Amino acid sequence: MQAINHYLLTLDGFLGSAAWFPWVLLGVGLFFTLYLGFPQIRYFGRAWSIVRGKHDHSKMAGDTSHFQALSTALSGTVGTGNIGGVGLAIFLGGPAALFWMWMTAFLGMTTKFVEVTLSHKYREKTDDGTMAGGPMYFMDKALNMKWLAVIFALATIVSSFGTGNMPQVNNIAVSMEATFGIAPVVTGAVLSILLALVILGGISRIAKVTATLVPFMSVLYVIGALAVIIYNLDNLASSFVSVFADAFTGSAATGGFLGATFAYAFNRGVNRGLFSNEAGQGSAPIAHAAARADEPVSEGMVSILEPFIDTIIVCTLTGMVILSSGVWTEKHHNTFQTADVEYVQGHYSDAIDVDKSELFHYLTGQESRVQAYNGVIVIRDGEAVNQDFTLIAARSVAEEVRYTVKGFPFTGNLEIAQGKPLDLDVTIEGRSLLHSAELTTxxxxxxxxxEYGQYVVSIGLLLFAFSTAIAWSYYGDRAVTYLFGSRWILTYRVFYVAGFMIAAVADTTIVWNLAAVSIVLMTLPNLFGILLLSKEMKDTVAGYWSTSPDVEHEGSKGQTPAE
Incomplete structure (x- = not known):
């Protein structure tokens, strides 16, 4: 597992975590925002009226309503990224990461408008009578780049596991075990059966389930979040200030948090923002392609609402809960995950400024005198005898560390190589910072x-993540349909359910790293494709305003297209 995690981190270092990737993602969003005249602002009101069915006409082609398509796409985005992803972003980048999540969402509203419009325009009816669309179709039919379409479709299948499947059930299982004491294998088994029952019904059943789940889970989560924010109202203003104050400087060390550079906050904020709202990834267009609409632009407008709801509203609530409560800088007792553990030579304390500075440089990849530990730790009755090392757990100095095997105090030698323990049967626990869903919980x-607040997160995470897995199964089977035909959909669904079960008991850090890699493998081809079709996109929008019957009707009332 350590080898797999190392490989994923190396790959992610060249992709999503690379310095160039956030600039590419934001740059494409900024280009279309300026090129199309801020559609995320001008068309925002009309998007709501389209969702309400105000501009619908009879005999429109498609499998779902505007609201069902939006709900399906939202169920694919509102998931662990809003709960665990925000917790991970703040854990890594501090409050500043939330600012860059906002920027990703604002510009992403335009990116999603473009990718959904083009995908809906080039959708087609499959041999089983359902609609199929997505970036692979405009890459193939509009750009005549079959090779690019194949790359995107393959990446979508991989990402359906790395984004929509494995991280979702993994976070559910961790939360259910922490809150209710339910074994991850039980959670995985039960939810896998439910998942199979839903996705075997195809897009019609998926749309109906998500249209019911999304409103309910959103209201539940908002109530729980406001209960924390209002309780800590005195800290709310300072929390907001810290988001903006640190946006261009990075976050200083606070409590157990050892600090984060601007580059790290920027990168993690954009990266987690993409994981949360998926703007630019090319996933949501697959759901919107099934919507009953004759005008692709109208469906594109509906998609503008997704990053707003997902990130500007839900992620902000999560961020303010974490920041105003202060838990992000506090150490809590927990069982350390192997991937979060690192032993370094010598004794360091986060109560000493010099030590904090050296550890901060070490953790952020800068020059530091801190070195990885190599040697043997002698343990007696669960406690280390020698003290020539410092244990870093979850990017913080671990305290009150205990070593156990199957619940009993461990006695023996624990070999450490390059900072990592070699005996994975030894459980290491103690006090450290938390991240991901555990921090939010x-x-x-x-x-x-x-303490009952943790149930809001557990239930919310269950609904959010499960609905995300449902939506992503549809994205994956549309990619399978494009590549191999509809006869292979059932095979894909079987593997999808199996992956869902396996991920319930997998290492969460490895799952998150797999998600980070697979996202980029979809995003880059999609961004490349929509840039090549920028002129066509602008012409399509202009054509919508000049020919759509309901637009002409509004014009007779003296309204402008932007209204």
């Missing part, structure tokens, strides 16, 4: 609901 206990 802890933050929700600091409100009016007290």
């Amino acid at each position: 802890k933050a929700f206990t600091r409100g009016y609901f007290g």
Whole structure:
């Protein structure tokens, strides 16, 4: 597992975590925002009216309504990225990461408008009578780049596991075990059966389920978040200030948090923003391609709402819960995941400024005198005898560390190579920072609901993540349909359910790293494709305003297209 995790981190270093990737993602969004005249602002009101069915006409081709398509796409985006992803972004980049999530969402509203419009325009009816669309179709039919379409479709299949499947059930299983004591294997088994029952019904059943789940889970989560934010209202203003104050400087060390550079906050914020709202990834266009609409631009407008709801609203609520509660800088007792553990030579304390600075440089890849530990740790009755090392757990100095095997205190030698323990049967626990869903869960206990607040996260995470897995199964089977035909859909669904079950008991850090890699493998071909079709996109929007019957009707009332 360590070897797999190392390979994924290396690959991610050239892709999503590379310095160039956030600039490419934001750059494409900024280009279309300026090129199309800020459509995320001008068409925002009309998008809501389209979702309500105000501009629908009879006999429109498609499998779902505008609202069902939006719900399916939202169920694919509102998931662990809003709960665990925000927690991971703040854990890595501090409050500043939230600012760059906002910027990703604002520009992403335009990117999604473009990719959905083009995908809907070039959709087609498959041999089983359902609609199929997505970036692979405009790459093939508009750009005549079959090779690029194949790359995107293959990446979509991989990403359906790395983004929509494995991280979702993994976070559910961790949360259910922490909150209710339910074994991950039980959670995985039950949810795998439910997932199979839903996705075997195709897009019609998927759309109906997500249209029911999305509103309910959103209301539940908002109530739970407000219970924490209002309880910590005195800290809310300073939390907002820290987001903006640190946006261009990085976050200083606070409590157990050892600090983050601007580059790290920027990269993690954009990266987690993409994971949350998927703007530019090319996934949501697959859901919107099934919507009943004769005008591709109208469906593109509906998609503008997704990053707004997903990131500007839901992620902001999560971020303010974490920041205002203060838990992100505090150490809490937990069992350390192997991928989060690193031993370094010598004794360091986060109560000493010099030590904090050296550890900060080490963790952010800068020059530092800190070196990885190599040697043997002698352990007696669960406690280390020699003290010639410092244990870094979850990017913080671990405290009150205990070593156990199957719940009993461990006695013996633990060999450490390049900072990593070699005996994975030894469980290491103690006090450290938290990240991902565990951090968000802890933050929700600091409100009016007290310890019961963790149930809001657990139930919300269950609904969010499960609905995301449902939506992504559809994205994957549309990619399979494009590549191999509809006869292979059932085979794909079987593997999808199996992957869902396996991921429930996998290492969460490895799962998140797989997700980070697979996202980029979809995003880059998609961004390249929509840039090549920028002129066609502008002409398509202009044609919509000049020929759509309901637009002409509005014009007779003296309204402008932007209204």
